[in-house]
Amino acid sequence: MRAVIVAGVRTPFARAGTVFKDLSAIDLGEMAVRELMDRSGVPGEAVDQLVFGTVVHDPHAPNIAREVGLATLPKSVPATTVSRACATANQAIADAANLIEVGHAEVVVAGGAESLSHIPILVSDRLSETLVQAAKAKSVGDRVKTIARVRPKDLLPKQPQIAEPTTGETMGESAERMAKENGIGRAEQDAWALRSHRKAAEGTEDGRLTAEIARVYVPPRFEQVVERDNGIRTDTSAEKLAGLKPVFDRRYGTVTAGNASPLTDGASAVLLMSEDRARSDGLPILGRIRSYAVAALDPGDQLLQGPVLAAPVALDRAGVTMADIGLMEMHEAFAAQVLSNLQWLDSDRIARERLGRSAKVGHPDVERINVMGGSIALGHPFGATGGRITMTLLNEMARRDVELGLLTVCAAGGLGFAMVLERI
Numbered sequence: 001m002r003a004v005i006v007a008g009v010r011t012p013f014a015r016a017g018t019v020f021k022d023l024s025a026i027d028l029g030e031m032a033v034r035e036l037m038d039r040s041g042v043p044g045e046a047v048d049q050l051v052f053g054t055v056v057h058d059p060h061a062p063n064i065a066r067e068v069g070l071a072t073l074p075k076s077v078p079a080t081t082v083s084r085a086c087a088t089a090n091q092a093i094a095d096a097a098n099l100i101e102v103g104h105a106e107v108v109v110a111g112g113a114e115s116l117s118h119i120p121i122l123v124s125d126r127l128s129e130t131l132v133q134a135a136k137a138k139s140v141g142d143r144v145k146t147i148a149r150v151r152p153k154d155l156l157p158k159q160p161q162i163a164e165p166t167t168g169e170t171m172g173e174s175a176e177r178m179a180k181e182n183g184i185g186r187a188e189q190d191a192w193a194l195r196s197h198r199k200a201a202e203g204t205e206d207g208r209l210t211a212e213i214a215r216v217y218v219p220p221r222f223e224q225v226v227e228r229d230n231g232i233r234t235d236t237s238a239e240k241l242a243g244l245k246p247v248f249d250r251r252y253g254t255v256t257a258g259n260a261s262p263l264t265d266g267a268s269a270v271l272l273m274s275e276d277r278a279r280s281d282g283l284p285i286l287g288r289i290r291s292y293a294v295a296a297l298d299p300g301d302q303l304l305q306g307p308v309l310a311a312p313v314a315l316d317r318a319g320v321t322m323a324d325i326g327l328m329e330m331h332e333a334f335a336a337q338v339l340s341n342l343q344w345l346d347s348d349r350i351a352r353e354r355l356g357r358s359a360k361v362g363h364p365d366v367e368r369i370n371v372m373g374g375s376i377a378l379g380h381p382f383g384a385t386g387g388r389i390t391m392t393l394l395n396e397m398a399r400r401d402v403e404l405g406l407l408t409v410c411a412a413g414g415l416g417f418a419m420v421l422e423r424i
C-alpha cells in the first residue's frame with residue numbers, strides 16, 4: 001500500500017522568547033493539527049493514528065503526541081511520540097508512511113512541535129537528592145534538617161546547552177570544527193545566510209511560504225495575530241553579517257548568530273493516507289514518499305554530515321540518482337554545515353573514503369536548493385522543522401512541475417535523514 005501526503009501546514013516560526021513565549025509545545029502542536037484537519041476537510045474520526053514528536057520533552061507531559069491528540073482528535077485515536085533530534089518530524093512522517101505501507105493504518109497525522117522559549121531547567125544533583133529525601137522525611141523537623149544541608153552553590157541551576165552528551169561539544173562548536181576542517185570561510189557562510197534571508201523574504205512576500213502557514217491568534221487574549229515567520233531579516237546585508245562576532249570560538253571562529261539557525265518556537269503537521277483511500281475520498285495527492293533513509297556517524301567526527309551518508313541510500317532505494325532530483329530542501333542548522341554537506345556530496349574522495357562508492361553523489365545546482373530559504377532565516381523549532389521542509393518541497397515541486405524532490409536533515413548524535421518525494 002503506497003503512502004501519499006494529502007495536506008500539511010505549520011504555525012509561523014517565531015524566535016524563542018518572542019510572540020509564542022507563553023505557549024507550550026503542546027499548544028503549538030494543537031494549533032498545527034487543528035488547522036490541518038480544518039484545511040483538509042478530513043474528519044477526526046477518519047484518523048487511525050497520530051505520530052508526533054518533540055526534542056526537548058516537557059517532563060510533565062512526556063507523550064506530547066497523546067496530549068496534542070486529546071485536544072484535537074477523537075480520544076480513541078492512538079498517539080505515539082517520536083524523537084530523532086532535528087529530524088523528529090521527518091521521522092514522524094516516515095513512521096506514518098510505514099504504518100500505512102504495512103497496512104496498519106489508512107489515515108495518519110504526523111508532525112512535531114517545539115518550544116525553545118520553554119525548556120526545563122535542571123537543578124543540581126545535590127539539590128535534587130535533598131528534595132527527594134525531604135519529601136520522604138517523617139516529621140517537619142526532619143524535613144527542615146534535610147533542607148538545611150543545601151548550600152548556596154547547590155541552588156545554581158544547570159545551564160541548558162545544545163551539546164553532545166558523548167563528547168560535550170556544542171552544535172555550534174561542531175559547526176566551527178567542520179568549517180575549519182573543510183576550509184569553509186566566514187564570507188562563504190555569511191553569503192549563504194544572506195541568501196537564506198533574501199529567498200525567505202521573497203517566498204513570504206509572494207505568498208508561497210505564508211500559504212503553508214496557519215494564522216495564530218495568540219492566547220489567552222487572542223488579540224495578537226501572527227501570520228508569518230519573524231526570524232527573517234529583510235534588513236540584513238553582507239556588511240551587517242560581516243560585523244557580527246563569532247559565538248562559539250570567539251577568537252578564531254567564523255560561526256555567528258547571523259550564519260546559525262536561531263532558537264525558535266513552532267509546530268508542523270502533515271496528513272498521510274494510503275493512495276487508495278486518498279483517491280476514494282477524492283483528496284488531492286500532493287506527493288508520494290518514494291523512499292527515505294537514516295544514517296549516522298561518530299559524533300566526534302564531523303557531527304552534521306549525516307545527510308551526506310543518508311542521501312545516497314535514499315536515492316538508491318528510490319532507484320534514482322542525484323541527476324533525477326529537480327528540487328532539494330536541506331535543513332540549515334548552520335551555513336557551515338550546509339556548505340560542508342554540499343562539499344562532501346560533491347567529492348569523489350569522500351565518496352570513496354566515506355561512502356564506499358566509486359564516484360561522488362553530487363547535488364542539484366544550488367539554484368534548486370532551498371529556493372525559499374531555510375532554517376537560518378525561517379528558524380528551527382527542532383521537532384517541527386521536518387514538517388516544514390516536507391511541505392515546502394512538495395508545494396514547490398507542484399509549482400515548478402518537478403517530479404522528484406530530495407530533502408535532507410542533519411541531527412544531533414551524528415544522525416542524518418534523507419527522503420525522496422515524488423509527484424504522481
Ligand SMILES: CC(C)(COP(=O)(O)OP(=O)(O)OC[C@H]1O[C@@H](n2cnc3c(N)ncnc32)[C@H](O)[C@@H]1OP(=O)(O)O)[C@@H](O)C(=O)NCCC(=O)NCCS
Pocket residue numbers: 086162171172193233236237240241244247256257258259260261262263333334410411412
Ligand atoms: C547562535 C546563537 C547562540 C545566537 O543567539 P543570540 O545571541 O540570542 O542571537 P540574537 O538573535 O540575539 O543575535 C545576536 C545579535 O546578532 C544580530 N543578528 C543576528 N542575525 C543577524 C543578521 N542576519 N543580520 C544582522 N544582525 C544579525 C542580532 O540583531 C543581535 O544583535 P544585538 O545583540 O545588537 O541585538 C543561537 O541562535 C544559537 O544557539 N543557535 C544555534 C542553535 C543550534 O545549535 N541549533 C541546533 C542546530 S540543529
